[in-house]
Amino acid sequence: MTVCTSPWPAGVPGWADITVTELGPTQRFYGGLLGWQLSIGGPETGGYVTATVDGHVVAGIKVADVPHPAGWCVYLATDDLAQSVAQGVAAGGTVVVDPVTVLDLGRLAVLADPTGAVVGLWESGTHTGWELTEVPGAYVWAEQMSHDPVTARRFYTALFGYEQQDMSAPDFTYTSLSVGGTPAAGIGGYGPGAGDVPAAWTWYVEVEDADGIAPRVAELGGEVVSGPEDTPYGRMLLVRGPAGEVVALLQPPLEDIVA
Template identity: 40%
Template sequence: MTEAPARCAPGTPCWTSLMVHSLNATQDFYHSLFGWEFRPGPQQLGAYVRATLDGQSVAGIGELPPERHLPIAWTTYLASDDADDTAEQIRSCGGTVAVGPLDAEEAGRMVIASDPSGAVFGVWQARAHLGAEREGVPGTPVWRELVTYETTTAGKFYQAVFGHEAEALVSADFDYVTLHLAGRPVAAVHGVGHGLPRDRGPHWMTYFEVEDADAATRRVTELGGQVLQPPRDGATGRLATVADPEGAVFTVVRTAR
């Protein structure tokens, strides 16, 4: 088992959260897929639960008000020591702040924003809730990747706001940049140009570790989800891109160990 750090350095992906229309049905789906259990989280924006494995928080799921019809997507939160200052940095670098900064009860302070290309992400200033408490085991997020048109503009934005160091993969036909903090890779930016899905636009992708990518993909289908890219072998392991019954897209991966 790999434990998350006590407090994530600014710019580190520290939390992953999902807003849905049916909280109960979504809990059933992820319980069956990943074995998650649930406990109540901050309620000031509506019903919200924290998904847990062995009692340790790994992700969050909230319920949208009936009148809200927003895209259903997993949101990556990047750590900040000062959410208000980060919000100002986002604005000054061409991004948009959609929600906050606001307090999530005693848990922390949050922002929902988008980068200049429109990719949505969150900012989390930890107080009582430091973020994900468990990593590196099946059912936990193991990687986050921004899928966008090209890496140069997006990379410069996250470097300016969060202090990431960018390391480009030198390739004539693969536009990929790894974002580092203190020499450690924490996320990536993948430029896919016209290959970006028209119905989604630029977005942050969450990769969840599984024991068996093929079995997890079959299970997604059995539970009412969809397979968008079937299991395939990649540089980091075997993976598949799927969507839950409400359409939230994510990747399951069996990392090479």
């Protein structure tokens, strides 16, 4: 478990939020599945909703009149938003949401990388991002998957100067990106059977029992996309929420929990 109330290092995923048209289904789904408690902000925040676990913020939800399907936006921390946006554009990205200041909370922008995946950038003010990681209901990992992992890797390393570790295997392309020796995120390539699945960032939320939680997904208004299945990093399932968004749920290996 990591509790953090200071800004995350530049290049490390530090926040995720989603925009939906109705709060009720999303609240029931994540509250029932992950135990999230939701708090609705005041008018000055536009009613922005924060999800908490044990009193620590772990994600955000915005309610707006937008079309489905919705999707989770993963935000990478930055010390200098303007510079990161400029570097992202120079590396082949395009601006989806121009830099904007959000009260005293911080500043954000959203880019589309050259493979088409959308990624957020967050420069912290009073809001430093998620305060809790690596416990049930909280962030544990994030990765970008596309049909062109070479281009994706080139873009993100130009953006944040990541250290790279090739973790590929036959028919599987994957690179772990690190900041100061600490793993930050992954860049992977879709397999030959993926079809026309678009490039996207996916974040992983820790769960205690992947097999126990799987049957509840449909009961709460979602859908199991794949799994549960064993991976080198735990037992994982991919689920689709009531607004059409995808999130990965990961039960870490027992030795990691004990450690």
